[in-house]
Amino acid sequence: xxxxxxxxxxxxxxxxxxxWGIMVLGVYITYKLxxxxxxxxxxxxxxxxxxxxxxxxxGVDPILATIMGLxxxxxxxxxxxxxxxxxxxxAILAGILTQIGLWSINLRIMxxxxxxxxxxxxxxxSFYTDLLGITQSQASLLVGIILVVIVIAILYWFFxxxxxxxxxxxxxxxxxxRALGVNTGHTxxxxxxxxxxxxxxxxxxxxxxxxxxxxxxxxxxxxxGLAAIVIGEVLMGRAKNFGVKLLSAVVGAIIYYLIRAFVLxxxxxxNDMQLLSALLVAAALAIPVAMRNYRQxxxxxxxxxxxxxxxxxxxxxxxxx
Amino acid sequence: MIELKHVSKTFNRGTVNEKRALxxxxxxxxxxxxxxxxxxNGAGKSTMLNAVAGVFPVDCGKIEIDGTDxxxxxxYKRAKYIGRVFQDPMxxxxxxxxIEENLALAKRRGQHRGxxxxxxxxxxxLYRQQxxxxxxxxxxxxxxxxxxxxxxxxxxxxxxxxxxxxxxxLLLDEHTAALDPATAAKVLKLTCEIVEENHLTALMVTHxxxxxxxxxxxxxxxxxxxxxxxxxxxxxxxxxxxxLLHKFEEASGxxxxxxxxxxxx
Numbered sequence: 001x002x003x004x005x006x007x008x009x010x011x012x013x014x015x016x017x018x019x020w021g022i023m024v025l026g027v028y029i030t031y032k033l034x035x036x037x038x039x040x041x042x043x044x045x046x047x048x049x050x051x052x053x054x055x056x057x058x059g060v061d062p063i064l065a066t067i068m069g070l071x072x073x074x075x076x077x078x079x080x081x082x083x084x085x086x087x088x089x090x091a092i093l094a095g096i097l098t099q100i101g102l103w104s105i106n107l108r109i110m111x112x113x114x115x116x117x118x119x120x121x122x123x124x125x126s127f128y129t130d131l132l133g134i135t136q137s138q139a140s141l142l143v144g145i146i147l148v149v150i151v152i153a154i155l156y157w158f159f160x161x162x163x164x165x166x167x168x169x170x171x172x173x174x175x176x177x178r179a180l181g182v183n184t185g186h187t188x189x190x191x192x193x194x195x196x197x198x199x200x201x202x203x204x205x206x207x208x209x210x211x212x213x214x215x216x217x218x219x220x221x222x223x224x225g226l227a228a229i230v231i232g233e234v235l236m237g238r239a240k241n242f243g244v245k246l247l248s249a250v251v252g253a254i255i256y257y258l259i260r261a262f263v264l265x266x267x268x269x270x271n272d273m274q275l276l277s278a279l280l281v282a283a284a285l286a287i288p289v290a291m292r293n294y295r296q297x298x299x300x301x302x303x304x305x306x307x308x309x310x311x312x313x314x315x316x317x318x319x320x321x
Numbered sequence: 322m323i324e325l326k327h328v329s330k331t332f333n334r335g336t337v338n339e340k341r342a343l344x345x346x347x348x349x350x351x352x353x354x355x356x357x358x359x360x361x362n363g364a365g366k367s368t369m370l371n372a373v374a375g376v377f378p379v380d381c382g383k384i385e386i387d388g389t390d391x392x393x394x395x396x397y398k399r400a401k402y403i404g405r406v407f408q409d410p411m412x413x414x415x416x417x418x419x420i421e422e423n424l425a426l427a428k429r430r431g432q433h434r435g436x437x438x439x440x441x442x443x444x445x446x447l448y449r450q451q452x453x454x455x456x457x458x459x460x461x462x463x464x465x466x467x468x469x470x471x472x473x474x475x476x477x478x479x480x481x482x483x484x485x486x487x488x489x490x491l492l493l494d495e496h497t498a499a500l501d502p503a504t505a506a507k508v509l510k511l512t513c514e515i516v517e518e519n520h521l522t523a524l525m526v527t528h529x530x531x532x533x534x535x536x537x538x539x540x541x542x543x544x545x546x547x548x549x550x551x552x553x554x555x556x557x558x559x560x561x562x563x564x565l566l567h568k569f570e571e572a573s574g575x576x577x578x579x580x581x582x583x584x585x586x
Binding site for chain 1: 434
């Protein structure tokens with residue numbers, strides 16, 4: 001195996017992990033705080049990439065183009081939110097509907113092309129490669145770390161505010177927070193929009209890193225997000241601080257992309273990665289349940305488990321009841 | 322003042338499970354009334370409380386608080402006027418959030434929630450004082466998750482939360498029914514103290530006839546979605562459990578078929 005090649009691909013993996021980590025933070029909001037696996041993700045991630053690349057190629061300032069990707073994600077999340085809260089469509093179905101609709105919209109945005117290359121256009125990442133004379137993946141890592149720090153700081157602040165706390169309470173006990181005067185339809189809608197805004201931002205950044213947007217770039221994004229959250233919890237699950245919990249989601253994404261870079265370097269077919277992700281998430285959700293059921297069965301005893309104590313009690317002359 | 326005028330509610334209308342849970346209900350509460358509500362299963366006690374709270378829209382009639390018609394207002398808007406404690410101790414608090422976070426959420430009942438920080442030192446002092454008054458030692462556990470508390474402790478905290486922002490009406494839906502007798506008595510005593518101290522208007526559903534007689538200044542008995550007996554003041558203080566059973570048979574023409582109520586005498 002080529003050590004230099006491996007190190008190079010691991011560095012690329014970290015950069016990818018950090019930028020995808022922004023998406024995982026979005027998934028964290030819906031999945032961990034609201035208990036909604038939001039399937040809008042696959043569509044809104046691609047949407048962010050499509051909008052940003054098309055805007056950049058149209059001559060829009062790359063930073064503004066990135067913000068447009070974020071805004072597009074926000075709107076996509078709002079659509080799912082309205083379907084779910086106003087029309088009471090189950091959250092999973094609402095997400096699927098938006099995701100499917102976005103497929104056509106994304107193709108429209110890219111003028112019918114399945115792939116939209118940025119070629120030599122200036123991006124937020126190429127700005128740093130030119131300025132500091134570093135490689136594309138080093139610049140991606142740098143921009144990614146700056147963005148992740150900003151996003152985590154904003155989320156940490158937001159979820160400590162009155163509105164943010166009401167949003168967390170919505171995920172914890174909806175009836176209770178409604179009885180305390182919160183319109184839970186609004187808080188859910190806001191959570192879905194915020195989540196997808198981050199996912200759109202992540203899509204916009206990933207497109208700039210890989211220098212193209214692709215109609216399939218978001219396929220399986222939700223599963224990658226869940227896998228990263230699971231990995232993050234295994235590694236840093238004991239953390240109590242909310243900021244550290246958010247960080248664990250990003251760390252999870254980095255580990256995920258390191259594993260991915262490593263197994264691809266070993267010669268695994270990239271198309272098999274989806275299966276690996278799905279298995280990872282399924283196992284993470286299934287193992288605790290299987291373990292619990294197994295322990296319960298194994299610990300069952302037909303006879304009297306506390307025979308000694310009960311015998312003593314009888315000898316003392318106590319009644320059984 | 323709270324007033325219900327000919328309020329009706331039918332569940333599952335047009336199906337075999339059709340049930341007219343409230344049937345032309347009229348009730349007028351005066352400022353400071355502490356009303357206990359008794360009645361058999363399915364009499365409409367909880368349905369009445371939920372109709373007032375806005376959990377579901379009623380089919381007809383009017384609900385007014387201090388002259389404001391709130392009949393069509395959604396639940397979250399009415400929360401401005403109403404404090405609630407539920408039967409299930411799990412229902413009134415957020416298990417995954419800290420005690421002080423729960424109190425801070427309750428402190429803003431019916432108020433605008435903005436982008437200001439949720440917790441501050443001044444409020445924390447208030448919460449500590451309030452928790453101290455519960456006498457459960459919770460004042461030293463402000464940052465503990467509510468999920469760590471027992472059912473009785475959680476119900477006491479919920480009671481505090483419901484009254485932290487003084488409500489025009491306090492709804493207590495069998496809020497001690499899920500607790501063991503000793504804890505239930507403690508929470509009930511606390512309820513009386515809080516209602517008295519804050520001069521609250523309250524509706525309390527109970528299955529315990531003795532409590533219904535001993536607590537509050539007014540007692541109403543419900544059957545088939547209506548109020549069949551309404552007694553207050555002197556007359557209420559003289560009541561006995563036998564009187565109530567007799568009244569029930571007289572008004573509804575059936576025997577009081579409720580094991581839970583018989584047992585709790």
